[in-house]
Amino acid sequence: MTPFRKILRYALPYKMYAWLNVIANIFYALFGTLAMVSLFPMLSVLFGDTEKLEVEPIWTGLANGKEYAEDYLNYFVTQKANEGVDDVLIFMVALVIIMFLLKNLFGYLAMYFISFLRNGVIKDLRNDLYEKTVDLPVSFYSEKRKGDSIARITNDVFEIQHSFLSILELIVREPLMILFAIGAMLLISAKLTLFVFIFIPISGVVISIISKSLKKHSDKVQEEQGVFLSILEETLGGLKIIKGFNAEKIFSSKFKDSTTRLFKSSNTLLNRQNLASPTSEFLGIVTIAILLWYGGQMVLVEKTLEPEAFLVYMALAYQILTPAKAISKANSSIKRGNSAADRILEILETESAIKDKADAIIKDGFNEKVLIDNISFKYEDEWVLRNFSLNVPKGHTVALVGQSGSGKSTIANLVTRFYDVNEGRILIDDTDIKDITQHSLRNLLGLVTQDSILFNDTIKQNLRIGKENATDAEIIDALKIANAWEFVKDLPLGIETNIGDSGNKLSGGQKQRLSIARAVLKNPPIMILDEATSALDTESERLVQDALENMMKNRTSIVIAHRLSTIQNADTIVVLSKGEIVEQGKHHELLEKRGTYFNLVEMQSLG
Structure with missing residues (x-):
């Protein structure tokens, strides 16, 4: 199935508007042709070529339809002329005006109906793209540029709107206009019309040659748009670093290189695009010129065609x-639209690597333990975890420590099923998490990460991500547990205060306490804390640590720790090195061993 047909599937819910558009376009094309044909009787009167006919003609069948139409027209004009020449002219002018009025009325109605279809398709396409963007696993975006995904949802959908969907307006209207016009031309002169058909294929061949290379250049333009949006997204996300390291020139150079490539590709594409229209018009005028010569011969030399009929024919x-x-322009639009559709369909048709099984169960509660059973995992080729096992009983706090790259955060990604294990299994109450729906699994889990991910909204709405229907009182209670109420209550609008893009109106410690409050409000039985205090100053760390301890009371917790001072009270501390467990036990037990954990504590205390 071509990309065009796949995109057109989105038009099915709006097929009523499509049919209304078709009906309106039929009348538009009909009255457009009749508007031209209606000039014929007026020209006949002006040239004085109307044959006087006092007796009404009789219909003798379709074979003599043209003669009947001419005779009836002459009879009608004769009757009107008997009433006065002015009446004939007024009637003819009124007829022309009415035909053009009806043509434009149905033209407007056709555009009116198609707008609902076009905008409906774009709305549904964007919604599906967004849902697919959210549905795809985290691993998908570690391999793709974010800017490229943004470009597909914005620029490529815009291209679909102005290429494929603009063609929907032409699919019925323009062919019908040509069909009705050719039908009228055949009635006027079949000989002259057959002469025209000799030149139409020549025009088609020339235009198709021009449009063949459009798709290749369109691909380049759309890919480059993804690149420069990625650079822009990275620039806005890392503005402090760019300024702090005086790296403005480096990023400016990257951006200018990208826009220069886009400039060159866009020029090539647009120049070829723009060539289609004047070429088709020039070829059309050449055809008209040849018609003038050949038709002129029929009017002036052969006397086989009336002058007024020839004018209407022209x-x-x-x-x-x-x-x-x-x-012809639509043909080039399809080439551009195919490129955009390919990129959009690449996302829509990407199969998620992490999917619920057909018989996956909904797990509502947590009763016994989280068991990580002999798992191994690699992101690409190198193993990050090898034969890793861990038992986390209900109500216990297990801390994972080790040097960077030892696999601590990977365990958080695997328990939350952002990634799937390559070998082994992870169980909750003896049920493999692959047998549980992702939605119900994550309902059991609370997540606080090193990066406080907050959204450009109010404090209330940021916390309600944890519990959609939470009351103000519940939100305030969660803020108190997270030691966040002390600063929230002093804000001008309290929990209704907007915290800006990524929460940048707040300090690091304040943002982290809001992240904790969000997890508290969700109130899950299992909490995963991924280096939740590593990015904080000492004062903020103390407040956040207090908040974490409040939250972890009577709760099962997996704590990935960078600062070892924060996990001394854990029930079990697991020390990792290169993806394997090298030690485990309580804080004092591990210190007594004077092994890897002891060395880590010594290094941090010296630091």
């Missing part, structure tokens, strides 16, 4: 040029 022939030009 008007109809010229009327074909506009839809023909639109169709």
